[in-house]
Amino acid sequence: MKTTLRFDQISCRLEVEGLPDVSAGQDPESVGIVTGWSLRWAGRPELEGSKEHLEALMTVVLPYARHLLSGVRRRFGKEPEPVEIGPHPEGGHELLLRSSQPDTPPLKLKLDDAELIDLVRVLDQLRHDARLRIELPVPGSRPLRLHERNQRRPLARRLAAPVGGALTLLTSAGLVLSLSQPLTQLNRQTRRASAERVDPPARKPAELTLRVNGESWLEVSRFDGTPIFAGIGSGELRYPLGSGLKVRAGRPDLVVVQTGSGPAQELGKITEINWKRFEPEPVPEPEQEQERS
Amino acid sequence: MPEASVLPAIPSPPAESLAGRSLPRRGLERLDLLLLAVEALDLNSGEAMLWMSEQLGVSELFPNRVELWKRRCTNPLRRTPSRSALDQAESEALIRLVCAMADRVYPLLRALLSSVEPPEITNQRWSLFQTRFIELVRERLNPRRGAVQALLDPDAGPLLHHELIQSLALAAGPGGVERLWASLLDAAA
Numbered sequence: 001m002k003t004t005l006r007f008d009q010i011s012c013r014l015e016v017e018g019l020p021d022v023s024a025g026q027d028p029e030s031v032g033i034v035t036g037w038s039l040r041w042a043g044r045p046e047l048e049g050s051k052e053h054l055e056a057l058m059t060v061v062l063p064y065a066r067h068l069l070s071g072v073r074r075r076f077g078k079e080p081e082p083v084e085i086g087p088h089p090e091g092g093h094e095l096l097l098r099s100s101q102p103d104t105p106p107l108k109l110k111l112d113d114a115e116l117i118d119l120v121r122v123l124d125q126l127r128h129d130a131r132l133r134i135e136l137p138v139p140g141s142r143p144l145r146l147h148e149r150n151q152r153r154p155l156a157r158r159l160a161a162p163v164g165g166a167l168t169l170l171t172s173a174g175l176v177l178s179l180s181q182p183l184t185q186l187n188r189q190t191r192r193a194s195a196e197r198v199d200p201p202a203r204k205p206a207e208l209t210l211r212v213n214g215e216s217w218l219e220v221s222r223f224d225g226t227p228i229f230a231g232i233g234s235g236e237l238r239y240p241l242g243s244g245l246k247v248r249a250g251r252p253d254l255v256v257v258q259t260g261s262g263p264a265q266e267l268g269k270i271t272e273i274n275w276k277r278f279e280p281e282p283v284p285e286p287e288q289e290q291e292r293s
Numbered sequence: 294m295p296e297a298s299v300l301p302a303i304p305s306p307p308a309e310s311l312a313g314r315s316l317p318r319r320g321l322e323r324l325d326l327l328l329l330a331v332e333a334l335d336l337n338s339g340e341a342m343l344w345m346s347e348q349l350g351v352s353e354l355f356p357n358r359v360e361l362w363k364r365r366c367t368n369p370l371r372r373t374p375s376r377s378a379l380d381q382a383e384s385e386a387l388i389r390l391v392c393a394m395a396d397r398v399y400p401l402l403r404a405l406l407s408s409v410e411p412p413e414i415t416n417q418r419w420s421l422f423q424t425r426f427i428e429l430v431r432e433r434l435n436p437r438r439g440a441v442q443a444l445l446d447p448d449a450g451p452l453l454h455h456e457l458i459q460s461l462a463l464a465a466g467p468g469g470v471e472r473l474w475a476s477l478l479d480a481a482a
Binding site for chain 1: 314402403404406407408409456459460462463464465466467468469471472473474475476478479480
């Protein structure tokens with residue numbers, strides 16, 4: 001005996017016809033074998049189909065509703081599956097039904113939120129009806145994973161945070177670098193200036209230069225008598241002035257003497273065979289140096 | 294705490310995927326916001342919640358308004374949030390209560406979501422709901438929280454209110470408990 005399960009909501013009515021599976025010992029009021037179903041919508045064409053179509057409808061509509069509850073609006077079902085559902089571009093939802101009859105275009109239905117929820121409710125009622133004794137391939141509800149949840153946010157918004165962070169990082173790095181360059185230059189200039197100020201150019205140690213025109217006996221010693229040179233001198237001879245030197249020559253008229261950058265002069269007349277003392281130049285005071293610089 | 298008994302009409306969610314998992318912060322927030330939306334829709338919902346608790350067999354968990362209020366204060370967005378978390382039985386009872394209340398106000402939810410009626414009437418309904426809801430949010434939730442500010446925001450608020458009404462409608466009915474429970478356990482985005 002045929003049994004009809006009927007589920008009503010404001011905008012739709014679902015009727016499922018079937019028979020009990022007597023071989024499995026089911027009671028006469030139950031439905032173990034679905035022979036057909038129909039879905040009547042207010043102001044829309046009636047849908048009919050086999051058990052497979054009903055399963056296909058439940059397989060896409062119930063997960064769509066589950067995702068919608070988490071704010072994820074994505075499409076379920078794709079060609080060649082008989083049922084497809086997704087958000088409608090103009091708002092609401094689009095249910096697409098493909099006929100198994102050849103040359104029959106798919107039927108597109110635009111549903112508002114209320115109609116969709118009515119449909120979900122009749123499918124839920126059917127699924128949880130104790131009289132229905134068949135296993136429906138409807139996946140149970142489960143929490144969405146992070147990547148599934150992220151689908152609710154547009155790509156631009158999802159990328160906004162990481163891209164914004166990267167841009168901020170780059171901007172900060174650029175700012176730090178651009179600031180550090182003038183600082184480095186300033187530091188270099190300061191260092192150079194301070195080096196110029198604090199460390200005056202290395203002064204060459206004062207020298208005593210003796211140019212002997214020809215040959216002459218020559219004696220060079222410190223003020224305390226320490227001998228530095230004694231012998232026949234010729235050409236140019238240079239000695240660090242240190243704390244002072246004294247020079248004596250056999251032919252002082254042939255010897256030209258110069259201390260540091262001072263003027264060159266004859267050591268003496270041919271008759272002046274005596275010690276000539278050469279003092280080091282006085283070292284200028286730092287204040288004077290600064291003033292000069 | 295005793296295990297919450299359930300209405301025979303509302304099947305239990307699959308234990309392997311949902312049961313035994315405590316609600317995350319977002320879940321607690323959402324659960325309380327859904328009840329707040331129910332209160333905005335139904336002026337007698339305070340009494341109705343207690344009556345529904347009895348019907349669901351969870352009156353031992355929520356024997357009076359104060360006990361129910363304490364559980365709802367686990368919402369971190371409250372002005373005076375409770376630090377204690379909901380245990381398994383309390384979470385389940387509160388989810389079932391939300392779904393049962395959503396089922397009770399389903400005709401109102403459907404009227405708000407339907408596009409069949411003239412837009413003026415629908416707008417009037419939304420306006421009434423939003424006025425009440427915003428009053429409740431201002432009265433009970435912490436206005437310094439970003440999520441609360443978003444609910445009160447004239448631009449972003451209406452979309453969030455619509456989402457709440459849609460969620461309540463999807464949580465009503467025989468499959469609602471399982472759907473809502475799963476959605477409250479979603480990974481934090």
